[in-house]
Amino acid sequence: MRGEGERAHCFNGSLPLRLDDTGGTEEINEISGADPFVCTTQAIADIVILVDGSWSIGRLNFRLVRMFLENLVSAFSVGIDQTRIGLAQYSGDPRIEWHLNAFTTKDAVLDAVKNLPYKGGNTLTGLALTYILENSFKPESGARSGVPKVGILITDGKSQDDVIPPAQSLRDAGIELFAIGVKNADENELRAIASEPDNTHVYNVADFSIMSSIIEGLTQIVCERVEEQDKEIKGESAGQETQGAPQDLVTSEVAARSFRVSWSHAPGSVEKYRVVFYPATQGGRPEEAVVDGTENSVVLRYLNSLTEYQLAVFAVYTSSASEALRGSETTLALPMVNGLELYDVTHNTMRARWSGVQGVSGYMVLYAPLTKDQASDEKEMKVSDAVTDLQLEDLTPATEYTVTVYAMYGEEASDPMSSQQTTLPLSPPKNLVFSEVDHNSAKLSWEAASRKVTGYRIMYVKTDGLKTDEVDVGPVTSWTLNDLTSATEYEVAIFGIYDEGQSEALSGSFTTDPVPEPLDLQASEVTAESFLVSWGHSAPGIILYKLTWAPYDGGDTKEMALSGDVDSFLLSGLSPNTEYEVMLQAVFKDQSESDAVLVVETTLARTTTVATTTPVVRQAVRGLQVQEETTYSLEVSWQLEDPKVDQYRVTYVSLTGDRNEESVLVPGQQTTVLLQPLLSDTEHKVTVTPVYTDGQDGISVSSVGRTLPLSAPSNLRVSEEWFSRFRITWDTPPSPTLGFRVVYQPTSGPGSALETFVGDDVNTMLILNLQSDTEYTVKVISSYTTGSSQPLQGTAKTLYLGVTNLNTYQVMMSSMCVQWQPHRQADLYRVVIESLLNGQKQEVSVGGSASRQCFYDLTPNSQYKISVSTQLQDMEGPAVTTITTTLPAPTQPPTPPPTSPPLPTIPPAKEVHLYFSTLSVPGVTNLNTYQVMMSSMCVQWQPHRQADLYRVVIESLLSE
Template sequence: MFSCLTLFPVDPFVCTTQAIADIVIHVLLSYPLSMDPFVCTTQAIADIVIHVLLSYPLSMDPFVCTTQAIADIVILVDGSWSIGRINFRLVRMFLENLVNAFSVGMDQTRIDAVLDAVKNLPYKGGNTLTDGKSQDDVIPPAQSLRDAGVELFAVGVKNADENELRAIASEPDHTHVYNVADFSIMSSIIEGLTKIVCERVEEQDKEIKGESAEQETRGAPQDLVISEVTARSFRVSWSHAPGSVEKYRVVYYPATQGGRPEESVVDGTENSVVVQNLNSLTEYQLAVFAVYTSSASEALRGSETTLALPMVNGLELYDVTHNTMRARWSGVQGVSGYTVLYAPLTEDGASDEKEVSDAVTDLELGALTPATEYTVTVYAMYGEEASDPMTNQETTLPLSPPKNLVFSEVDHNSAKLSWEAASRKVTGYRIMYVKTGGRQTNEVEVGPVTSWTLNDLTSVMEYEVAIFGIYNEGQSEAISGMFTTDPVPGPVDLQASEVTTESFRVSWGHSVPGIVLYKLTWASYDGEDTKEVIARGACAEERRGSWGGGGAAGRGVRAVGGPGGGRGGGAGEVAGGVGVRGGVSFSFVSSRPSGCASSPEARARACAPSARREDARRH
């Protein structure tokens, strides 16, 4: 709280709401009636209170800085809208008391906001919020001022951010940072603040005056050397500065605009320091200062660029299957982990990512596509920062096809296929077969078996066969081969019996089931005429007439297969007389019919071709 005074006694009292009210009432009662009527507004009351407070004689003599030192003191005042006009008048009162504590003149302490200017300081408003938290970053400009040798004091009111005040002010905080709860009590820090400022003006004046006497024993460090450069650190070394150096300050910051300065401080007996926690591939500006008891030297300056982060090496892809592969690499010291990216080299191939700890340097990559080339990239991670990549490529294996295709038990209308299993992961097989040169392809899917019989084939026909392994991931390459079906087997046990001058009986046995038709052909020995007849497959014998007096020779019986027996294919044949492949030979001489022997005309009628053909049709 601060002291204030009524208009009656001159004793100080506590300025409370009641005290202010008493002042206002007294003024209103004393207001001359001849003057314009007084309008009681908040602004009018505030004017009265501030006038009384400014007119009140302090109960104690105020502190006055009597130093002969010369100093430039600059006051930065918040005039934003958040202050308010009433509070801004209290700020001006605070500044007046501050200025009154110093002797202002060209040869003495110069304050930019001098007394008359303070009294007329306008309230402009704006968005600067130094009574709370600043809307911009106050640290860089404050640091720049300190680096330039300016000593900073920070005064906050009401909701001021303590951390921000400390960041602005010079050290130590307890003498350079002030924070009051309300504008109305700002006068409570006037005396302490003016004493500290006065003392620092005197101390700096002594430091400046004593500098010329000590210049011969003071100077900047020399011979800047930067070594042991890594991605995150480097060592800064220098030759000692002359005189009694208390410590060295090494200031460093990224050369890019907006880089925040950092510093390392070492004892005056040291001449090197390792600067750490840097960014990789970044240029840094450096300045080394020798710090004496009351001053600091000029800077020894230089620059250095950090290296790239150590990257993974020795990336190897191995144990490749159709849907997996393993990746391994050499470990890197100081990493926080590794990131592995892998993607197929296809236009629509999506990439996958795995993050592992620093202890993992061998990893299986799964769910890959068969017969596909992949790019695998490994990054060494340093927190949120990644090294340059190490990349390798490998192609997954195709899905394993079946092996060793074998054809067996081939006959006129079927064949058995056998093969070795493709893999334990196969779910089945797709069998495709087609007549060589044909257009229609037949297809059948089977389970995880290793043999299958193809039926309903055509006899004496070449077939091409391809077998694919089926997996969850797709279809393998094919194993292929060719085979030819056999002819339809001919009849067996061909016999002739009941031979007369006009006919004979031919008998045979069935060789295989499924025969649809038999074709029987015969001719005379002299080969002048040949006859044939078609018999149903169910028949096992036929009786046929003969002609000519010299006898007949059987040419053969041919079996024609039905469905499953070779549609359009070759027929098996058994024959007598003439040697036909697979036939049984036979021959006989018929008894001469009397009609044919007694009369040439009768022989002609009996043995005419038309009669023979009709006889054949009847049978």
């Protein structure tokens, strides 16, 4: 920081600085609680007040002007033999309200002020200044020789004529001018009118209502100038001692609430130094510190943090003060807490601790959930300076909270330190197991969630259904679901119920069994007109059986309903030597029906035998079973113990009719055969015919079997989520497979589908090299010899590798800082700042525990984009950005007007010649013009003693 010497008015006494409405400083005498200033000097003066009475002021504001004038008059000893005060009002044409010698007492002048009429009109300040020079400061108007003369102008707008030559004429006549501007006044015009120095002779306020704020400063300066003029008039020296301003302003020991100001001593005998300081922002109240003249530094305390202060140092002598040595300094930010840690997290509490800060009065802790619908639920805690570890209670489970800690210094707070943490979810139950699954019920078992659980809510729904069923149970660990639909997949979710709410779900799925078919349907006791069918009961709850039979090659179909406890039935009235197809279905209490089981049997032929001839018995196959189904094969077995059977002919065909009948020959000693390859999920009719050694066929027996469908895997689960990977697990289907195809790709955004194949003994896979914070669609497909299953589909998402809560602070003209919430696993952060004006960049890498970075040498009033990228091992997360604008550079003060007014200029136009002459006026001398303007001028001459009148003619000679 560099000190800078500036011109300033010096005067006796300890007077604070005033901030005027333009941000500049002027010395005033306003001290809180002091009595109104009264000028006690023995010197007297002639003071003429020139008041703007134009229409722009308004009658209401004119009343405030009267009050201001009353306070001004009250500060002086007014009388015919003391200070005299005259007043003129102007607008388009000025007029004298009263002369200097009009009143003999102060009370009379005050009465005249109170009754001052409002004139109205345009603002012609230059004409009014000339008017008071010619009419108010004259002996006949009460002006006295050898007495200091003061003119005080009060105006609210810019003059419509030139003010520089009339003001210069007044100053040349020894009249000291003060200019007071209100509201819309032109400050440059005020400076052109007033005497030097400007900072003691020019006043500019924003509104009439605050004119009273400058009255004491104005009256004190006027009083001092009257005293000094009086001494100059009487030939007395205003000061013989060596005087001067201090030099080399330096600031040091800068902190948040204080800094030291030092300077080099001023010359001569300095009684004391006054250090005046105030915030640079508009409206800051000036304060001062006073030290003995032997001191050359002082510590300014109790300042606001991160605030620029303007400084002025005055050397005070016995009868005057020096000009100001000026400078500025900005306090630092208040020390903030660091090391904020959130730990011991439960579902409804967490603890916060931080490193203590010296000098604080306490800490303020704010915490609120980050979810939008709970953003207003912010809580505040204030603790003493001794507390640096605190438990936060009554939190919402499974909710991310922002915790912010401020170091408090009285009522002022430091910059915040923030951190985020998510409360734990309510503990869900674990290890869901499905058992005792049949066609209409299933038992669920799980491990208890917590001792605090009050019960469980079980929700289940068909995978392809819309209606969800729900049941609430007590704190049990198993439950049986009844009245289910057979051969249907169900999704199940179990929630733990707590006083605070509901836990996350424990999910799983199962598929009910098909309605069980009757067991081991067989035909026996075959005759030419009948045979017996028998079976076994497949499950309890069967209320009846539907038995249907008909000739295989076509004919009447017969049907019989049998009680559920029957296990055989004799089919009679059949045709001899005819193949019959018999189907049996079980019907249960819930009206569900099983698939039909089928048996094919051929009645015996009706034969006639000769008594002497022995018939050849051709036995039929017994106990034909089709079992061990797979997706592409069926195993066929039967019974027949006849040594005369040479081989068996096994014929099979799909009942869909899209394939030709095929057959295989099996040796006579073999009673099983594996049929393959077959169509999956297809019914096949299998017929076994014994072939005897003589080449004759025995009686054929048929049955129907169904290959398994191409089952998909089930119960897809996701675990071990990370920034670039996750694990998927699935349950394998009941049918043997060749393996599984795993297909995954981003749900949205760039990225093509990737696929891998695993063997049939694998049901889990760790998927690597993924994008962070990305949701993926995952499909698992069973591969079979005859094709592929429908996909088992789900979604999984990688973790977010990026910072949160990015924001800027301590934004200055050429620097700014950025802070963020650190990522737990970060190794490094890459921080880049880029100017949006010219594209210039700065880049820095900081450690994974860092949470802030500052940048310098920036351009004022420019937009900057700051990006923070998290780096973990060989990965870099997405850049998180914020845009901030640096503060603008301070506006330079206006250049003061020249001390001597420039000659008026006339814009180029047609040349105009002006000639003046006096007519019929003998003896006129010293004829000359003055105040020559673009559209006006004045003429003066030496009067003739005997003249009765003058006739003055002006003529324009316009050159063509």
